[in-house]
Amino acid sequence: MEQLVALWHNTGLYQMTPGQGFMIVIGMLLLYLAINKNFEPLLLVPIGFGGVLANIPGAGLAEAGGVLHMFYTVGIESGAFPLIIFMGVGAMTDFGPLLANPRTLFLGAAAQFGIFATLMGAVALSYFGIMDFSLADAAAIGIIGGADGPTSIYVASKLAPDLLGAIAVASYSYMALVPLIQPPIMRALTTESERKIKMTQQREVSHREKIIFPLLLLLLVAFLLPDAAPLLGMFCFGNLMKECAVVDRLSNTTQNSLINTVTIFLGLAVGSKLSADKFLDITTLGIVILGLAAFSIGTASGVIMAKLMNKIGGGGINPLIGSAGVSAVPMAARVSNKLGLESDPHNFLLMHAMGPNVAGVIGSAVAAGIMINYVGG
Amino acid sequence: MNTPTLIEEGLNLMLFGMGFVFVFLTLLVIVTSLMSWIIIKIEKNIGVIPDEGVVAPTTFIPPHGPLAEQPATDDKTLISVLTAAVHKYRSRK
Numbered sequence: 469m470e471q472l473v474a475l476w477h478n479t480g481l482y483q484m485t486p487g488q489g490f491m492i493v494i495g496m497l498l499l500y501l502a503i504n505k506n507f508e509p510l511l512l513v514p515i516g517f518g519g520v521l522a523n524i525p526g527a528g529l530a531e532a533g534g535v536l537h538m539f540y541t542v543g544i545e546s547g548a549f550p551l552i553i554f555m556g557v558g559a560m561t562d563f564g565p566l567l568a569n570p571r572t573l574f575l576g577a578a579a580q581f582g583i584f585a586t587l588m589g590a591v592a593l594s595y596f597g598i599m600d601f602s603l604a605d606a607a608a609i610g611i612i613g614g615a616d617g618p619t620s621i622y623v624a625s626k627l628a629p630d631l632l633g634a635i636a637v638a639s640y641s642y643m644a645l646v647p648l649i650q651p652p653i654m655r656a657l658t659t660e661s662e663r664k665i666k667m668t669q670q671r672e673v674s675h676r677e678k679i680i681f682p683l684l685l686l687l688l689v690a691f692l693l694p695d696a697a698p699l700l701g702m703f704c705f706g707n708l709m710k711e712c713a714v715v716d717r718l719s720n721t722t723q724n725s726l727i728n729t730v731t732i733f734l735g736l737a738v739g740s741k742l743s744a745d746k747f748l749d750i751t752t753l754g755i756v757i758l759g760l761a762a763f764s765i766g767t768a769s770g771v772i773m774a775k776l777m778n779k780i781g782g783g784g785i786n787p788l789i790g791s792a793g794v795s796a797v798p799m800a801a802r803v804s805n806k807l808g809l810e811s812d813p814h815n816f817l818l819m820h821a822m823g824p825n826v827a828g829v830i831g832s833a834v835a836a837g838i839m840i841n842y843v844g845g
Numbered sequence: 846m847n848t849p850t851l852i853e854e855g856l857n858l859m860l861f862g863m864g865f866v867f868v869f870l871t872l873l874v875i876v877t878s879l880m881s882w883i884i885i886k887i888e889k890n891i892g893v894i895p896d897e898g899v900v901a902p903t904t905f906i907p908p909h910g911p912l913a914e915q916p917a918t919d920d921k922t923l924i925s926v927l928t929a930a931v932h933k934y935r936s937r938k
Contacts, residue, residue, distance in 0.1 A: 570877045577870040584859040591855030603854050676884050684876055692869060827870070834869050838862045 483525035487744030495519030495742065498637070507644035511617065511735050515637065518739015529740070536740035539733050544625050544632070549734040550618035551702045556727030557618070557829070558682075558706025559719050561797070565823040567677050568670035571777065572789070572820075576827025578773030579793030580835045582613030582766025586758050599754045604628050607839040609755050612639045613762025614832030615646070615794040621738065622699060623836045627843055633741030634752040638759040646799045647806075649760070650767050650791050654807055657771045658787045663811035665778070665786040667820045675711070682707040685830070689837075695844075696837025703833065766794040770824065792821040795828035 476482055498516030502509040522530035529536045543549035566572060590606035593599045601609065608628035611620050612635060620639040624632040642649065682704035689700045709719040741747075774790025788807050792800040801821035808817040 567877065567881060570874045570881070573870045573874050573877075574867075577866050580866050581863060584862050587862075588855050588859055591851055595852050603851060603858070606855060607858070673881075674884055674888055676888065677881050680880055680884070681877065684880055685873065688869070688873060688876065692872070693865070830873070831866055831870060834866050835862060838865050839858070842858050842861065 478526065480525045480527075485525070485744065487748050488523040488525050491523040491742055491744045491747060492520050494747070495523065495739070501641075501644075508640050510731055511640050511738075512644075514732055514735020515640070515739045515742075518736035519633075519742035520739075521736070522740045522743050530743055534740075536736055539737040540740050543730070543733055544621065544737050545629070547622055547625055547698065549730050549737065550622035550625070551698055552730045553618040553727055553734065554622075554699055554833075555702040555706035556722050556730070557797070558703035559710045559722040561703075561707055561710075561826050561829070562822070563678055563681050563707065563711075563826060564673045565670060565819050566826050567673045567681060569820070569823050571781070572823035573827040573830070574777060575770050575773055575790050575793040575824035576829075576831040577793075578790070579766045579770035579824070579828055580614065580831045581769035582762045582764070582794065583610045583832065583835050585765045585769075586610040586613050586762035589758055589761055590754070593754060593758075599751055601751070601754070602628075604843045605631055605751075607843050608635055609758050610762060611635075611832070611836055611839065612642065612755070612759035613766045613794070614828070614835060615639070615643055615763060615766065615796040615800070616829060616832045617643060619699060619795075619832050619836050621734070623839055626840055630746060631751065631755060633738060633743075633747055634755045635759075636738040637742070638756050642759055642763050643796050643799065646763075646794075646796050647803055649763055650800065650803050651807055653764055653767045654771055654788055654791050654803075657768060658775070660811060662775065662778070662787050663808060664815065665783070666812075666815055667784060667786055667789075667817065670819060675713075678711045679708065682711065689834075693834060693837045693841070695841040696834050699833040699836060700830065703829070763794065767791045770794060770828075774824075786815075786817055786820070789817055789821040789824050792825040793828045793831070795825065795832050797825050797829060798822065800828070801825040 495516045495518075498512050498519060501507040502512035502516060518536060521527075522536055528534045530540075531537055587606045587610035590599075590601045590609045591603065594601045594606070604627040608620075608624040608631060611623045614620065617636070617640050621632065621636050624635045628635070686701060686704040689697050689704075706719075706722055709715050709722060770790035770793035771787050772790070773793070774785055774787040778785040778787060786808060788804045789801075792804045794800055801818055801824075804821035805816060805818040808815045
């Protein structure tokens, strides 16, 4: 009889706390969104499953010694996984559209306003005593507005490891929701005639320019903002491997097998942060709301900047490409393209929107570097 | 009483951060444009036929006869075949 009782005490059912049960449901919800609704499945499947695993009572997968905790310590706490992903992203990025029209970098800069506006929002929430965020927390939440998963995780792991789970989930969910969040804002801020503006065909960019650009960017980062060097350094390295065309084997590995491998472990490790005591908190709600605000403000400021450049620069810039200044490559550029086609079925903005899109990646990495520099150092 | 300073710090970080992002990307625009300008200058002569002309070809390959004579206006059958295919594909859904 005693053995039976002991066995019962060891079952998950006996040990389960309501919080854990709820988190397992949330993990399942993420899996449902990923599998049925196709929301960033590459990340939400591992994250959701990791979340379920982390909350199995008694198994302790996410506690010290557990395998998920190990993934977390090795990959995220050290900052390695987001950086490796960034290298892969670099190897997949084509700077051609950006080089053809360098002015689009300004759009990538303007869209980062969402990050800093949200930071103010988070600080204001603590000021009025609604929530309790430190400056570091606020900075990590703001970076959700950069719409860049690896950057958010990197910054959160450096500045606010406690909030990492919520920040990563919010960041990736909003990236999946880009086609829903952005269009209303873009329509509200532009007129029909502005949406119809045709952009001139881009000039051809030579191979040499593409090889030199990552090196140039690296030097600029090295001179001005060493705190952004981990992110942008890996990004430039990946891009150089692709463009120099003499290490195709390495470049292919980086773009495919390596980034996929790391994504699996990154997802599981982020999922391990979805433990009940950390996630079921009012701050998570705050992060989700602030993240949405960050995203919307970023989109809006990008569009406004594009309108401004169109006015000052003598026309020729369709304001719709401004929204692509939040990174979310290539989803945001596709949204710009789609809205352009709605107004004029012959107006293809995709390549024009790729410029601000990759500029947004650079911009949010620079913003991340500033946050880490200011708050951490 | 550190809440007011938190707001101040936030404002500081916002102004400093946004300013720096713009400065950085402006510099990047300048440097990139300069780089492109230089490279376009260097590469200007690539692909341009030199003044002394190109050496004339020594052999002459005639174009394929039947290919050149293919009727270009007979699109009717092609269109009807394509229409049927599209129709079949749509009705399958």
